[in-house]
Amino acid sequence: MTPCVDCYADYFAEALKGWKPKPHPVKERYQEIGGLSSMSLFSASYGVIEIIKYIAGLTDFRTYGKSRGEFLFDTLDITYLDVKRDENCKTCGEIVYEEA
Numbered sequence: 001m002t003p004c005v006d007c008y009a010d011y012f013a014e015a016l017k018g019w020k021p022k023p024h025p026v027k028e029r030y031q032e033i034g035g036l037s038s039m040s041l042f043s044a045s046y047g048v049i050e051i052i053k054y055i056a057g058l059t060d061f062r063t064y065g066k067s068r069g070e071f072l073f074d075t076l077d078i079t080y081l082d083v084k085r086d087e088n089c090k091t092c093g094e095i096v097y098e099e100a
């Protein structure tokens, strides 16, 4: 079973504890419009390449282990995170929580 969104949220809350974001270089952001469209294209292209590799038998997803990639603009690297499902997760964990 794969980790749920709460498993990811708990993982990042712990991994980024004490982290402070850099101040945004653009001070006047009132005309801010949406995200970076080229990142959507990059994500879709990357996903298609991975699917083609799977169909062609070049990738075995059972041993893949790269569950989430984070693209870093400053170095143009992709850092892979292997987030595991938290057995104590309130959403998908094994423990049953009583409602108050």
Ligand SMILES: [Zn+2]
Residues within 6 Å of the ligand: 003, 004, 005, 006, 007, 008, 085, 086, 089, 090, 091, 092, 093
């Ligand atoms: Zn979970």
